[in-house]
Amino acid sequence: MPSEETKESLIKVVEVGRTILHYGWIPLIIYVGYTRSTPQPSLIKLISPLA
Template sequence: MVQFSEETKERVSKVIDISRVAIHYGYLPLIVYLGYSYSEPKPSLFKYGNLSTRGPRLSPSFGY
């Protein structure tokens, strides 16, 4: 078995930590990007970008 120095162990640990964070926060945006780029017909980001301003406003009903 290969013996690593403490500096090498620290570097490997740092790379693993950074990779874990990058995968954690980058996986879902990557899947969404791939879905947008490989779908037919290509969806428009502006068309679906702000759905909260479309349609009727429904006021909450409290049963009065």
């Protein structure tokens, strides 16, 4: 059976992973869409809604 220290470490890793996934999901989807599209839009058009 894992020790308490191992359980705490695993819980901490899972919490950090959830935070990274929470804040990184949408930027990842935008990046993948930007790099895989043809023709590739300019960065200014991607960032600015008025461009």
